[in-house]
Amino acid sequence: MKEIILTVFDKDFCATIPGHEEMRVEESGVYHTVLVDGEKAGVVGYLSGAVNKEVYFIQVAITPKFRGVGLAGISEDLLAEHYKLPVLVATIETANTSSVRAHLKSGFQELPADKLAYLREKGFLKVGQTRLVKRYNHEL
Numbered sequence: 001m002k003e004i005i006l007t008v009f010d011k012d013f014c015a016t017i018p019g020h021e022e023m024r025v026e027e028s029g030v031y032h033t034v035l036v037d038g039e040k041a042g043v044v045g046y047l048s049g050a051v052n053k054e055v056y057f058i059q060v061a062i063t064p065k066f067r068g069v070g071l072a073g074i075s076e077d078l079l080a081e082h083y084k085l086p087v088l089v090a091t092i093e094t095a096n097t098s099s100v101r102a103h104l105k106s107g108f109q110e111l112p113a114d115k116l117a118y119l120r121e122k123g124f125l126k127v128g129q130t131r132l133v134k135r136y137n138h139e140l
């Protein structure tokens with residue numbers, strides 16, 4: 001892979017990516033298409049939290065052709081850098097092992113068990129989901 005950039009979001013392209021149902025695409029979100037050497041390779045975006053607007057929930061889907069080379073993590077880093085997001089939060093179905101692995105490999109950390117239990121108890125996290133977080137220290 002040479003040039004990886006974020007460009008204007010293409011909703012129709014997003015709908016063609018197998019597994020795109022795993023991500024939430026909502027009017028209030030901010031999304032981009034990921035280009036690898038000019039080719040559409042995935043989509044990445046974020047949704048602000050309903051309770052705390054400064055919690056940014058990451059949404060990502062990569063086309064099968066470009067999976068397995070760390071593109072999800074690279075795309076998320078580009079998004080965080082572009083918008084100077086201090087923290088990204090990923091809510092992932094634990095059965096979605098590709099996504100859990102992708103996020104752990106790119107530096108996300110799963111919340112401690114007591115915090116996960118608290119979120120489940122409060123209804124912020126469903127059974128079968130986990131939550132991971134990555135913090136950024138952007139240069140001004």
Ligand SMILES: CC(C)(COP(=O)(O)OP(=O)(O)OC[C@H]1O[C@@H](n2cnc3c(N)ncnc32)[C@H](O)[C@@H]1OP(=O)(O)O)[C@@H](O)C(=O)NCCC(=O)NCCS
Nearest residue numbers: 019022060061062067068069070071072092098099101102
């Ligand atoms: C989850 C997803 C975004 C990961 O993107 P990615 O750029 O392929 O991530 P990575 O390259 O870091 O690979 C992560 C894991 O995917 C799996 N993987 C590797 N190659 C793969 C391939 N060709 N096809 C499917 N999964 C593959 C591996 O388990 C890999 O972990 P490993 O390298 O430790 O073995 C991508 O699989 C996807 O778009 N899935 C459908 C949408 C989705 O689930 N989005 C996340 C919502 S939370």
